[in-house]
């Protein structure tokens with residue numbers, strides 16, 4: 001299976017300029033290809049990747065307006081066109097009800113920049129990363145690469161840091177799980193309730209979040225294009241990066257633990273985007289990072305031979321049913337925190353009862369579940 005290994009890299013001044021050029025060319029090629037596809041009448045045949053590459057790279061280089069494309073390696077340009085092909089494929093799949101990909105959008109300079117090099121465009125030697133037409137880059141090897149990488153993606157984030165992300169093949173892991181299965185009930189106030197063990201509490205970002213909002217207010221009053229405004233923008237970007245890193249780290253630690261300890265992890269399939277119209281609540285949900293957490297669980301389970309993540313339909317009445325006897329007591333008000341089952345007499349904590357039900361549906365003890373892996 002393929003996994004990513006990401007490292008910080010430190011390009012020198014010249015390399016930074018060259019990278020800026022590469023990022024720019026990658027963006028232009030992508031946008032040109034997208035514009036070309038958009039302008040193609042519906043009844044015409046869909047252009048192949050090869051056709052698009054010829055149009056927006058090979059032929060474009062011959063024109064005065066795009067001759068500067070020749071100054072960078074062709075490898076990331078070809079990858080950029082390929083990325084657009086994948087974006088369209090995902091969109092087609094979404095039209096058929098698979099996934100939620102949207103129609104591809106034009107790339108903007110203000111967003112995170114990236115360029116991907118396949119083996120033709122990079123090499124590793126003497127602890128340095130060599131990129132086509134840019135020379136050797138200093139890399140901070142925070143851990144060693146397990147095998148020869150098949151590609152590397154260079155990115156520059158909004159704070160101005162550069163990273164190299166390698167794709168490598170890795171062997172599947174095998175470890176004895178502690179438990180056959182666990183159910184997870186995701187929450188707002190508490191990140192998650194497992195069917196076994198203590199609630200999982202998310203880190204508190206309130207202090208950092210308050211700071212971000214204060215700077216955002218300041219930013220709104222500052223003159224566009226001014227130096228002070230740029231300084232504020234950078235401060236906000238840095239704070240947001242800190243929050244993202246804390247959250248990511250938390251999600252990594254928790255998902256690794258869950259997958260290592262349990263053979264099957266079940267959670268509700270929350271269509272987060274259409275779940276709530278309530279803006280405050282949807283903000284809270286995206287801050288929790290449920291979607292990211294789910295993706296991490298799935299990819300970590302795939303690293304093992306014998307792990308599974310089950311997503312159960314969110315219409316399962318997980319909070320309306322007794323996890324001991326299956327008696328359905330009906331809808332509960334959100335304020336009700338514990339339930340006494342009138343059928344079997346068991347007393348349940350509301351959230352743990354839901355998690356236990358999720359576990360039972362996911363583990364296949366009760367019907368109606370949708371399996372991902």
Ligand SMILES: [Zn+2]
Nearest residue numbers: 322325341344
């Ligand atoms: Zn009961």
